[in-house]
Amino acid sequence: MLTLEEACLDTTPRLAAISDRLAPGELLGVIGPNGAGKSTLISLLSGYRAPSRGRVLFDGVALADHDPAALARRRALVAQAEAPAFDWRVSEFLGLGGGTSDGIARAIHALELEAFEARGIGGLSGGERQRVMIARALCQLDALEGDGTLTRLLLLDEPNSALDIGHQQRLMRLLQRLVRERGLGVVCVLHDLNLAATYCDRLWLLRDGARVASGTPREVFANGGIAEVFDVELEISLCDERPRLRLRQ
Amino acid sequence: MSGGQARPETKVLVLLGLLALALMIGASSGVIGLSPRLLFGDWPDALGWQVWWQLRLPRLLLGVLIGAMLAAGGAAMQGLFRNPLADPTLLGLANGAGLAVAALIVLGGGMAGPLGLYAQFLAGFIGALVVSALVFQIGRRYRGREAVVTLLLAGLAINVIAGAGGGLLAFIASDEQLRQLSLWGMGSLAHALWPATLAAMVLLPLALLGLARCARGLDLLQLGELTAHAAGLDAQSLRRRVILAVSLGVGASVALAGIIGFIGLLVPHVLRLWMGPGHRLLLPASMVGGALLLVVADTLARTMMSPAEVPVGLLTSLLGGPYFLWLLLRRRRTAME
Numbered sequence: 001m002l003t004l005e006e007a008c009l010d011t012t013p014r015l016a017a018i019s020d021r022l023a024p025g026e027l028l029g030v031i032g033p034n035g036a037g038k039s040t041l042i043s044l045l046s047g048y049r050a051p052s053r054g055r056v057l058f059d060g061v062a063l064a065d066h067d068p069a070a071l072a073r074r075r076a077l078v079a080q081a082e083a084p085a086f087d088w089r090v091s092e093f094l095g096l097g098g099g100t101s102d103g104i105a106r107a108i109h110a111l112e113l114e115a116f117e118a119r120g121i122g123g124l125s126g127g128e129r130q131r132v133m134i135a136r137a138l139c140q141l142d143a144l145e146g147d148g149t150l151t152r153l154l155l156l157d158e159p160n161s162a163l164d165i166g167h168q169q170r171l172m173r174l175l176q177r178l179v180r181e182r183g184l185g186v187v188c189v190l191h192d193l194n195l196a197a198t199y200c201d202r203l204w205l206l207r208d209g210a211r212v213a214s215g216t217p218r219e220v221f222a223n224g225g226i227a228e229v230f231d232v233e234l235e236i237s238l239c240d241e242r243p244r245l246r247l248r249q
Numbered sequence: 250m251s252g253g254q255a256r257p258e259t260k261v262l263v264l265l266g267l268l269a270l271a272l273m274i275g276a277s278s279g280v281i282g283l284s285p286r287l288l289f290g291d292w293p294d295a296l297g298w299q300v301w302w303q304l305r306l307p308r309l310l311l312g313v314l315i316g317a318m319l320a321a322g323g324a325a326m327q328g329l330f331r332n333p334l335a336d337p338t339l340l341g342l343a344n345g346a347g348l349a350v351a352a353l354i355v356l357g358g359g360m361a362g363p364l365g366l367y368a369q370f371l372a373g374f375i376g377a378l379v380v381s382a383l384v385f386q387i388g389r390r391y392r393g394r395e396a397v398v399t400l401l402l403a404g405l406a407i408n409v410i411a412g413a414g415g416g417l418l419a420f421i422a423s424d425e426q427l428r429q430l431s432l433w434g435m436g437s438l439a440h441a442l443w444p445a446t447l448a449a450m451v452l453l454p455l456a457l458l459g460l461a462r463c464a465r466g467l468d469l470l471q472l473g474e475l476t477a478h479a480a481g482l483d484a485q486s487l488r489r490r491v492i493l494a495v496s497l498g499v500g501a502s503v504a505l506a507g508i509i510g511f512i513g514l515l516v517p518h519v520l521r522l523w524m525g526p527g528h529r530l531l532l533p534a535s536m537v538g539g540a541l542l543l544v545v546a547d548t549l550a551r552t553m554m555s556p557a558e559v560p561v562g563l564l565t566s567l568l569g570g571p572y573f574l575w576l577l578l579r580r581r582r583t584a585m586e
Contacts, residue, residue, distance in 0.1 A: 048478045072481030079475045085331040086471060086526035096468055097480035136472070140480055155479070 001151040001185050002045065006054035013040045016210035017054055022187065024148045027179045029200030029217075030189045033230055036206040038189045039080065042157045045187055046077050059151055072097065076137040078156040081130055087122035090132055099139030106144040107135035110174055112167075126162035134159050134171065141184070148183020156188040160195070168192070172199040197221060197243045205229060217243050257524045257534075264537040268313075271541055275312075275548040276305055280556045307446035308438050312547045313540040314446075314453040315438070315506055318498040320539020323513020324520075324531050325460050328467035329491045330388055332400060333521070334576065336514035337499045340384050340400065341407030342377045343510065346496075346503035347434065348411040348418075349376025354433070355418045355426050366448060366504075373500030380407055381492045436507040436562015438547050445505050456498030457536060463491050464528040471526070509562045511569020512539050518576070 001024050008017040015037050022028055030038050043049045044056060047063030056063050058075065076097065084093070090113060094104045108117055111131040116124060121132060134156070138144060141152045156175075160168045172195055178184045179201075190196040196203055197217040205213040205220055207229045213220045220226065221243035227234040233248040255263075277283045281300050319337065326335040326342075337343050349372040357368065387403045419430060432440070466487040469477040474484050502509070516538040517531060524530055543561070546568070550561040 043475060046475070046479050048475050068481040068483065072479065075479055077476050077479035079473050082473050084471050085327075085333060086521060088471070088526055092525060092527060096472060097476075133476075137476075 001059055002153060002187075003057040003060070004045075004054070005057070007044060007051040007056045008053050009040060009044060009049060010052035011049070013037055014209045015040050015044060018211050019054075020204075020214065022153070022185045024151050024183045024185050025179050026185055027175055027199065027201045028185075028187045029196040029203045030187060030206065031191070031193060031196050031203055031220075032206030035208075037209040038206055039157050040209070041204075041206065042077070042079075042155050042187070042189060045153075046075065046155050047071075058153070072140065074141065074151060075153040076140040076143075076155070078133050078137045078154075078159050080157045081126060081133070081162060083129065084121055087120040090119055090121055090124075091117050093121055093132060094136050094139050097136060097140035099142060103139050103142040103145065107138040110138065110144055111135040112170075127164060127167065130159060130162045131167065131171075138178075143178055143182060143184055146182060152182075152184045154178065154184050154186045156186070158189050158191060161191070168195060175199065193221075193226070193245050197245065221245070257530045260524050261530065261534050261537060264534060264541060268537055268541045268544065271544045271548070272309055272313075275309055275544050276301070278548060278552050279305065280551075303442070307443050308441040308547070309544060311441040311446045311449055311505065312438050312544045314449045315502045315509065316512060316539040316541070316543025317457060317536035318453050318502050318539070319509060319512040320516035320535040320542070321457060321460050321532050322495040322499050323539075324517035324528070324535040325463060325467065325491050325495055326513070327517055328470065328528055328531075329488060330385075330400060331471060332388075333518060334514070334573075335400060336511070337377075337495065338508065338510040338513065339573070340404040341380050341411060342384075342496070342499050343503050343508045344408050344411035344415075345380030346373040346376040346500045347508050348414045349373060349379075349500075350504050351415050351418045351430055351434065354429055355422045366444060369504040370448065370452065370501050373502075373504035374497050375500070377496035377500040377503070378492070381496050383407070385488070385492065434507050435560035436509040436565075437550070437558070437560040438506050438543075439558055439560075440506075449501060449505055452501045453498055456494045456501070459490060459494035460498070461532055463487060463494070464532050467491070467528040467532075507560075507562060509543065510566045511573065512542055512565055514576075515565075515569050515572055516542055518572075 002022040004018045004020050006017045006019050009015040030041060032038050040049070044051060047056065050064055058066060058071070063071070091104065094107060108114060111134055113131060113135055116128060121129060124132065137154060141154060143152060143154060160171055163171060175186050175188060176199055179186055188200070200217060202215065203217055203220045204211050205226065212229065213225060218241070221236050235246045235248055237244050237246070279300070281296070283297055283301060283305070323336045326337060326340065327333050329335070350369050353368060353372040384400065384403050384407070388400045391399045415434070419427060422430060466482055469480050469482040470484060470487060472480060477484060517535045520531060520534050520538055524534060542565070546564045547561045550559045550564055553559060
């Protein structure tokens, strides 16, 4: 669904050229140290920034050439946590990007928002708010319905940064379900390398605005590169065919 | 109060009812009292008719239009900046427009008649436009709490500059110009006669309509610019439309009635607490609420020291200034929690 042809950004922050494809039904994890260009990449994939050179195609058409309203039903984004200025009621906020009342009810159920559906968003904790943001993006795509016939892309920038460990796991399982059952393409920036290794089909490793590795978690974690990129001492083992990382004491 | 449960549309109707009541009271009270019966065509005498037709009706209409404009302009600016303290007066738009109009009065060589009126509109529009573009450029460089402080400081600086500019203009103005300046500058609907009101009846609905069409975009923008873009929003076009409409409306309002502060801060803030932040309701409700506040304030201004008249801008500032301080105190407290 999403094709990058030598797409790069010359602006600051910069991003070196990437060519790749994201298929429907694929969960792609983006990892890398602070300032590696992960959020910049998300804004490029979303079409918010146009590539300086090269192209980013969605279903074969450059992102900028799509009708914005039609594209909005097929591509949604969860940005890094930013508190809204005004105190929206959660149920009202979920419908902001569009979506049916059924879709909103499904998203409320999927992100376990029933308890504060009627509350104001300003009174929520950081993690609760993050779940509301994710649910809103799902409403926009009606992501909990349909199959892969309509290509849909969900972009998430550190969606779990404020979530407790239980909600982190349930979020990753939800993303997997969206990919497997609903045929979405999902790109998710993650800081937790074990979560990335456990749930993602494929990983991109970024460093200093360039993609330095890409492949299955096993391939990306195979050599010692990952420890060098993060400048950390790691032990990597295998568990159910998935790499598992441990900090060396 | 059961206000929280009422349907939002009902709340707008309640506001409309209150506005109708305020208009009736405003129409009948003043130095020369008129019976509310006159609204139903029961003219007591020729003097009553003169007062109603030549003075009160244009003044009420102008109050409705300017009140609606200032409040809706405030609501739209707050949505655009994602900041509940953004207000055309606080950010310096009104004073920028005021300085441009004052400069025209003093340096423009005294155009009279309709031409002078429209030149004042144009000056007010340009003054407001320059300031909003400037404030926006400053505001977009910052995020979150920092942005709030920076915006208010930018507004403060602009207000200081405009104040100094106004003082300078007053200093070099002739006696006749000085009289004209002080008549206009204090924020009053006292000069509402048909030519001004008719012009406002063309320009302000245009600006209000422009703002009303921005409601969905302003709602989307609350998601943050990046997320809103992915939800289909062209933020740049929204920004242009809001800034143009607010500058046109506030510029025209200032040209007609001087600076009437705090309506744009007060009304949307109260209404947001009452009916939520969604702009599809907040913008029309602010228009009605702003009209209500200005008509009530102007009626008070005309009657409380009758036959003398208090500039209505003083009244709204007396009401809005303390409210603004209270808002700041409250924000500080929530920030510490």
